[in-house]
Amino acid sequence: MKVRQATLDDVPALVALFQELDRMQSDWRVFTPRPGFYDEVGAKYREAMNTENAVVLVAEDDGEVVGMAYGEVRVPSRFSDERAMELSGVVVRAGYRGRGVGQALVKEAARFAKEIGVEWIELKTFAPNQGAMAFWEGMGFTPRVVQLTQGTKALLQQLEKD
Numbered sequence: 001m002k003v004r005q006a007t008l009d010d011v012p013a014l015v016a017l018f019q020e021l022d023r024m025q026s027d028w029r030v031f032t033p034r035p036g037f038y039d040e041v042g043a044k045y046r047e048a049m050n051t052e053n054a055v056v057l058v059a060e061d062d063g064e065v066v067g068m069a070y071g072e073v074r075v076p077s078r079f080s081d082e083r084a085m086e087l088s089g090v091v092v093r094a095g096y097r098g099r100g101v102g103q104a105l106v107k108e109a110a111r112f113a114k115e116i117g118v119e120w121i122e123l124k125t126f127a128p129n130q131g132a133m134a135f136w137e138g139m140g141f142t143p144r145v146v147q148l149t150q151g152t153k154a155l156l157q158q159l160e161k162d
Contacts, residue, residue: 001066001099003108011046015038017068017093025129053073053116055069055071057069059105067090067091069106071086071113071121076122082120085118086121090106092105102135106139127143127146
């Protein structure tokens with residue numbers, strides 16, 4: 001298994017892996033993906049391949065893409081100019097999980113961040129996804145910001161009771 005930067009030829013496999021990630025997370029998803037979203041994902045990955053502040057990585061086994069990670073440098077706080085690399089779309093194909101593929105992808109993303117002088121890596125995951133939480137916490141990631149959601153109708157009903 002090796003990790004490398006993705007190429008344009010990898011985009012269909014990247015989109016397929018992203019769709020697999022979306023299916024795995026469907027139980028926790030609050031917002032429904034809009035029509036054409038997966039086409040946008042492919043375009044985003046193609047664009048990122050030509051951007052110095054982003055990285056698209058694939059893990060491959062015998063020439064087959066079995067995992068991916070996307071990292072984009074941004075300024076995550078309105079209160080600071082510090083940059084962080086946000087990891088997203090980290091997914092390993094079923095059958096390859098638990099074999100170090102995810103860690104190898106994250107390690108390469110961290111190397112990229114270090115090379116371009118980014119000192120923080122951040123990510124978002126669904127808190128009820130215990131497997132993902134254990135994976136990330138096992139590498140030292142800790143929760144910092146919590147996103148809370150409530151349906152507008154349910155919120156109004158609750159507030160009208162009070």
